[in-house]
Amino acid sequence: MTRPIRLAAAMLATTLLTAPALAQQPSSITVAWYGGNWGDAFKACVAEPFTKATGIAVNAEIGTSTVTLAKLQQQKSAPTIDVAWMDGGISELALAAAVTDNLDPAAIPNLANTLPEAIYKSGVATYAVGTGYYSLGLTYNTQKVKAAPTSWNDLWKPEFEDAVTIPSPANSSGVPFVMFLSKIWGNPSGDLSPTFKKIKDLKAALFFDSSGAATNAYQSGEAIIGAHFNVGAWDLADKGLPIGFVVPKEGAWATDARLHLVKGTPKKEAAAKFINQALTPEASGCLAEKLYLGPSVKNVVVKPETARKLPWGETGSVKNLQLFDWAEINGLRARVVDEWNRQIARK
Amino acid sequence: MSSILAIDGLSKHFGGQPALTAIELAVEQGEFIALLGPSGCGKTTLLRCIAGFLAPEAGTIRLAGEDVTRLPPYRRPLNTVFQNYALFPHMSVAENVGYGPRRQGVAKDETVKRTVEALELVGLAGFGARLPAQLSGGQQQRVALARAIVNRPKLLLLDEPLSALDLKLRKKVQGELKQIQHRLGIAFLFVTHDQEEALTMADRIVLMNRGRIEQIGRGQDIYAQPATRFAADFIGDANLLVVERRGDGSFALLDGAITLPVANAPQGELTGVLRPEDILVTAEPVPGRLALPAVVSEIVHVGSHASVALAISGTTLAARLAPSALAGLSVGRPVLANIRLADLRLVPGDA
Amino acid sequence: MSRTLRPVLLLCALPGAFFVAFFLAPMVVVLIASLTTPAGQPTFAHYVRILADAYHWDVLWVTFRIGALTTLVCILIGYPLAWYLVRIVQWRPWRRFCVILLVVPLFTSNIVRSFGWMVLLGRNGLVNDGLIGLGLIERPMRFLGTELGILIGLVYILLPFIVLAVGNALAKVDPALEHASADLGATPAATFRTIIFPLSLPGLMSGAVMVFMLAVSAYVTPALLSGGRITVFSMLIFQQYSSVFDFNYGGALSITMLVLTLALVAIAGRLSEPRRA
Numbered sequence: 001m002t003r004p005i006r007l008a009a010a011m012l013a014t015t016l017l018t019a020p021a022l023a024q025q026p027s028s029i030t031v032a033w034y035g036g037n038w039g040d041a042f043k044a045c046v047a048e049p050f051t052k053a054t055g056i057a058v059n060a061e062i063g064t065s066t067v068t069l070a071k072l073q074q075q076k077s078a079p080t081i082d083v084a085w086m087d088g089g090i091s092e093l094a095l096a097a098a099v100t101d102n103l104d105p106a107a108i109p110n111l112a113n114t115l116p117e118a119i120y121k122s123g124v125a126t127y128a129v130g131t132g133y134y135s136l137g138l139t140y141n142t143q144k145v146k147a148a149p150t151s152w153n154d155l156w157k158p159e160f161e162d163a164v165t166i167p168s169p170a171n172s173s174g175v176p177f178v179m180f181l182s183k184i185w186g187n188p189s190g191d192l193s194p195t196f197k198k199i200k201d202l203k204a205a206l207f208f209d210s211s212g213a214a215t216n217a218y219q220s221g222e223a224i225i226g227a228h229f230n231v232g233a234w235d236l237a238d239k240g241l242p243i244g245f246v247v248p249k250e251g252a253w254a255t256d257a258r259l260h261l262v263k264g265t266p267k268k269e270a271a272a273k274f275i276n277q278a279l280t281p282e283a284s285g286c287l288a289e290k291l292y293l294g295p296s297v298k299n300v301v302v303k304p305e306t307a308r309k310l311p312w313g314e315t316g317s318v319k320n321l322q323l324f325d326w327a328e329i330n331g332l333r334a335r336v337v338d339e340w341n342r343q344i345a346r347k
Numbered sequence: 348m349s350s351i352l353a354i355d356g357l358s359k360h361f362g363g364q365p366a367l368t369a370i371e372l373a374v375e376q377g378e379f380i381a382l383l384g385p386s387g388c389g390k391t392t393l394l395r396c397i398a399g400f401l402a403p404e405a406g407t408i409r410l411a412g413e414d415v416t417r418l419p420p421y422r423r424p425l426n427t428v429f430q431n432y433a434l435f436p437h438m439s440v441a442e443n444v445g446y447g448p449r450r451q452g453v454a455k456d457e458t459v460k461r462t463v464e465a466l467e468l469v470g471l472a473g474f475g476a477r478l479p480a481q482l483s484g485g486q487q488q489r490v491a492l493a494r495a496i497v498n499r500p501k502l503l504l505l506d507e508p509l510s511a512l513d514l515k516l517r518k519k520v521q522g523e524l525k526q527i528q529h530r531l532g533i534a535f536l537f538v539t540h541d542q543e544e545a546l547t548m549a550d551r552i553v554l555m556n557r558g559r560i561e562q563i564g565r566g567q568d569i570y571a572q573p574a575t576r577f578a579a580d581f582i583g584d585a586n587l588l589v590v591e592r593r594g595d596g597s598f599a600l601l602d603g604a605i606t607l608p609v610a611n612a613p614q615g616e617l618t619g620v621l622r623p624e625d626i627l628v629t630a631e632p633v634p635g636r637l638a639l640p641a642v643v644s645e646i647v648h649v650g651s652h653a654s655v656a657l658a659i660s661g662t663t664l665a666a667r668l669a670p671s672a673l674a675g676l677s678v679g680r681p682v683l684a685n686i687r688l689a690d691l692r693l694v695p696g697d698a
Numbered sequence: 699m700s701r702t703l704r705p706v707l708l709l710c711a712l713p714g715a716f717f718v719a720f721f722l723a724p725m726v727v728v729l730i731a732s733l734t735t736p737a738g739q740p741t742f743a744h745y746v747r748i749l750a751d752a753y754h755w756d757v758l759w760v761t762f763r764i765g766a767l768t769t770l771v772c773i774l775i776g777y778p779l780a781w782y783l784v785r786i787v788q789w790r791p792w793r794r795f796c797v798i799l800l801v802v803p804l805f806t807s808n809i810v811r812s813f814g815w816m817v818l819l820g821r822n823g824l825v826n827d828g829l830i831g832l833g834l835i836e837r838p839m840r841f842l843g844t845e846l847g848i849l850i851g852l853v854y855i856l857l858p859f860i861v862l863a864v865g866n867a868l869a870k871v872d873p874a875l876e877h878a879s880a881d882l883g884a885t886p887a888a889t890f891r892t893i894i895f896p897l898s899l900p901g902l903m904s905g906a907v908m909v910f911m912l913a914v915s916a917y918v919t920p921a922l923l924s925g926g927r928i929t930v931f932s933m934l935i936f937q938q939y940s941s942v943f944d945f946n947y948g949g950a951l952s953i954t955m956l957v958l959t960l961a962l963v964a965i966a967g968r969l970s971e972p973r974r975a
Contacts, residue, residue: 064940066940066941069943070940093943170926170933170936170937175941204926205842205925206843206925206926206927207925207926208926216812216813216816220813220817220820221822222816222820222821222822222842333942334942334944337937337941337942341934342753344926345924345926345927345929345933346927398881400877419880420880421881421882421885426881430874431874434878436897446882446892447882447883450883450884450888451883495881498883
């Protein structure tokens with residue numbers, strides 16, 4: 001209900017503020033990020049310290065990555081969003097849609113302290129920078145599932161019939177998850193039919209379209225085992241629910257939340273400062289503590305309790321994650337969605 | 348033969364407030380009865396009790412000898428013409444008129460025949476296909492009448508049916524209504540607050556006040572012999588005089604200017620009623636009348652007659668004179684008001 | 699004359715501009731997108747792709763079936779409920795409380811509501827516990843991820859539209875008409891059938907049209923309650939805009955949906971029009 005109002009308010013505010021030609025520092029910038037505890041963490045870890053340091057207020061434009069990209073495409077000629085968080089995959093689509101601007105190391109000195117894996121380049125231009133990794137691992141109810149699962153194939157066990165959940169293509173992890181399964185089963189990447197055949201055999205309680213829906217399902221007991229993001233699963237466990245999260249032997253599919261400088265923003269300088277703020281060890285550490293995001297900034301130290309919950313586990317690093325080639329995924333996106341609709345999302 | 352309508356000891360309360368008290372009424376075949384009274388007197392409540400929309404707390408209502416007191420409205424052999432006609436807006440005129448017969452299971456062609464007849468009777472032949480919204484107020488009123496009489500009820504209730512019409516149309520419809528009633532021979536029970544309407548149309552008037560019947564009778568009888576102070580006041584103009592009861596049993600009026608002998612007068616507070624036309628204004632006493640010295644305080648000409656205000660012993664009386672009798676009268680002049688003691692009636696009620 | 703006309707024109711221009719900016723313009727953008735290739739060349743290919751594919755008709759059939767059933771159930775529950783609120787409830791605070799209770803779902807957040815549905819309709823939900831406790835069923839019944847579940851969810855949030863529309867129509871029926879009907883010998887049932895119901899029909903129709911349109915175009919409720927196992931047409935549209943980013947094909951899906959819905963509503967309106975001599 002409040003989203004359109006907030007959107008309208010943000011749009012109004014930005015229009016009013018950008019109207020006079022300003023050479024000096026703007027009084028506010030607009031940053032697109034996600035809802036729920038993600039948005040809260042971005043605000044606390046990045047936006048608030050940024051405002052404190054620069055005096056520039058931050059207006060939040062809340063939406064999922066896909067919705068943010070749709071907005072950016074529609075306001076291409078006169079963007080009202082200055083900086084946008086979008087997930088891996090959508091980030092590449094944003095690049096293709098030409099709505100992102102180059103990240104200049106001179107304007108963003110902290111790029112030098114960032115993991116090389118987290119700097120996304122297209123030719124010589126840097127179009128995105130990762131602010132933290134998260135993974136989609138096996139999540140299960142520790143009371144109902146006696147032995148901790150070790151493989152994704154455990155989801156097909158008869159005892160979990162009608163109590164399993166995996167993402168649907170409406171979720172940003174949905175399409176890559178199909179390809180992840182295809183890969184661990186050794187199916188040829190060009191032919192998805194054996195993969196869909198097996199997914200069709202899965203006795204699922206639901207296919208979740210949002211992280212919130214997955215959290216609801218585990219919380220209510222509708223699902224007792226399935227996929228979930230490490231962020232969401234540990235959040236439930238922290239609340240005292242009997243929820244466990246493991247990286248199975250086949251590995252966990254992972255991606256990251258990336259920051260983008262919106263092409264054509266009149267507040268480029270302030271926007272770059274914001275991105276620089278997000279790449280400080282303090283901000284990265286803060287996001288790790290709050291969201292269990294694997295830091296993309298070098299030499300970030302987190303509490304041992306937090307380290308256990310990071311996407312790569314206690315001793316791992318970014319090297320242990322299965323990061324996919326998004327260009328390949330995006331090329332198959334329309335086909336996967338269509339096949340899923342016809343084969344899975346039908347009684 | 349028993350009455351078409353017989354009401355016995357009918358009482359109705361609204362939240363402890365009496366709305367009708369001990370109503371007794373009998374209506375005969377073919378009678379035109381006016382239920383007359385000021386607003387809030389209970390006449391509409393009485394009508395609704397008869398129609399069955401309200402349940403009385405006590406008493407019985409009999410229609411043609413049958414006790415209908417506890418019957419729902421749709422089982423009572425009577426019909427109503429409603430104040431704002433209550434025509435069904437989604438039905439044509441013919442469907443409205445044919446509604447009653449259809450509900451009673453009358454055959455289709457018989458219904459059509461009766462509908463045509465009823466519409467002819469009210470002068471709306473050929474209007475059957477129209478919708479009520481396409482008719483004038485007067486035409487709607489006729490449809491409402493046709494819709495009621497098509498059922499050949501034993502008794503027709505009319506709830507101020509003419510109040511929404513303008514004066515001229517009302518006069519015309521009054522005549523037509525009376526004619527129709529005459530032709531059909533159905534008893535009409537007609538609610539009105541307009542005494543003139545009641546006097547011109549009704550065979551008998553039932554005069555109501557504060558939930559009680561004050562008097563039942565022909566209009567001229569109530570006028571000539573009002574039973575109560577309210578009846579005297581409501582029907583026609585009247586001078587209402589304070590009556591003092593003397594120690595010897597006689598009555599004094601106008602500060603003793605008139606003394607009435609001991610008579611079979613009712614107990615309690617009494618009021619003297621003197622109609623304005625019963626006062627003769629002259630310079631010389633008139634034989635056989637009591638001459639009271641008076642002063643003219645106002646003369647108002649009302650076309651066919653003049654109303655003269657007379658000051659007598661500190662009270663003002665109204666006299667009604669023919670224009671010819673006004674010769675030599677002017678405001679401030681001392682005159683004689685001549686009255687006949689026989690014209691002076693004592694009725695119960697405080698002046 | 700032109701002097702008196704000008705302020706009037708200006709006053710008309712304001713809502714006109716609003717209409718153009720917020721209704722017409724987006725619609726035209728979608729329509730144009732649906733008739734062009736990503737490169738901007740005119741084409742009917744998107745419509746051919748939709749209409750020639752039995753899968754889309756299948757999804758449309760599911761969508762309109764759910765919409766029609768939602769409308770039917772809303773009428774069957776909503777009409778008596780409106781009757782109760784308007785004709786039977788005398789105590790006004792109670793009526794007001796009932797209306798608020800009815801409208802509250804429209805103001806609750808989707809996430810809260812979806813969690814509520816899981817608690818209520820889930821495998822271990824209250825309804826299943828109750829049915830098992832009563833011995834009516836042995837294994838939990840599946841509500842979530844079924845058309846029945848979507849139906850329950852849609853009826854829950856769309857019921858107020860019928861109740862308010864019908865309640866408004868019923869409240870406007872002159873009580874004198876009922877008296878007149880009874881006076882003319884109609885039993886209460888006959889009065890309802892011949893007088894009250896026909897007079898409440900316009901309200902019922904407008905409520906039903908609203909419910910049907912909202913039901914077939916609903917996204918959030920079917921998305922939450924389908925559990926990703928049933929696809930309605932709005933999901934196909936949403937996927938194109940949010941996951942696949944094919945605005946041309948998505949636009950064609952939207953226009954197809956719009957045209958078919960309006961056509962169905964027009965047919966329903968024609969069929970239910972009271973016969974007139």
